[in-house]
Amino acid sequence: MTTIVGLRTKYGVILGSDRRASKGFFIGSKITQKITQIDDTLAVAVAGQLSDAEHIIKVAKAERKLIELRRGFPLTVKESARLIANLAYSGLKNYQPYFVELIVAGVDSEGGQVFVADMSGAITGEEFAASGSGSPVAYGVLENLYHNEMTNDQAKQVAEKAVSAAMERDPGSGNGIDVLIIPSIIQVQQKEKVK
């Protein structure tokens, strides 16, 4: 189905994904974009039913903008993850679940954060996460290579390794790797202070 990964470092967050969209045993697309950048500070990686994922993300994007304009300041990463999870929860409770598992990653005044939101409507904050059919293999790599003193570039390489390994062994994942780095704003400022 998919492999997606999300990692947090002291300097931001990294999302990685493969590019295969499978329709049963057929490869529907080899160039699927599974990471959606909502704005400069937030992005979502999707696994599962791509139409459900696209819908939930579009609605969340619109609600996010509306709340930001109404209250005057943007949503935090946690608030955005909660917004998406609430949509998934109402889907579940209305017997029309969104068949998705999403990794919501972004940066705000608390630094980089990674949340996993699934179709039950639960969110969990993680240092690193993987989702989709290739996730067990990806977790194997992440458990081994992740540590929280990494730089963004090191985390990018770990993300690529995790997705790459999953693509080797999971027929539902393949056709290329996409990686997105969202650097944290406050860490950059702290670095400049030291100089």
Next chain:
Amino acid sequence: MLPAAAGYDRAITVFSPDGRLYQVEYAIETVRRGTLAIGIKSKGGVILAVEEKARKLQISNVTQKIFQVDDHIGVAAAGYIPDARTQVDHARFFAQSNRLIYDEPVDVEGVAKNIADMAQQFTQYAGVRPFGVALILAGVDANGASLYLTDPSGTYIGYDAVAIGAGSDQVTEFLEKNYKNDMTMEEGAALAMESIYLVSEEKTGTRHIKMAMIGNEDKIMRKIEEQEIEKYASFSRERQSQDQPSK
């Protein structure tokens, strides 16, 4: 002063014998008595400028009269500002719905029409009153830069430059004489400052003036900081002294 017109100002669903909707006209009077708001279209984008009369202890570094509808659309209001907040909220919702349904930023005229249609409805039902506010919608969309004025009657008209609120007649006359459609953003902003100083009680200083701009290039509404407003104020003073021949 408008006459009370013997009972035809009570329910707005009723036309008067001389074919007028008095409640709508009274609402337009509310706009005329509000503080000044100006919109100017320049070669580089659109400018919104307002005069705000803040009380002494009021926290006046936040604007009360300029609102953001979406990344690329801003609004300046004159009249009964709480009514403006309702209309702006409606516009914000409309703008996001448009993005959700069509995957496109909404066009400025579309927002203007939507607000105007809503305002019109409030002139045709019993038990409601019209909105007591006029909005200058400014934005940059696929058609370029646009300025639209909506008023309590539900009219919406596109402009190159427009002024509403107290002093707007004088400012409109001034703009009609001095507006040029090949002005830069800076010149447009200076013209806006000159217009405000023309009718304001405070002829200097910038604490009573708030401004926002949307550029053709980035299509993002930007609230202008006080320092930049001061820059345009001094720019406008230079323009004024250039226009007048030295004695």
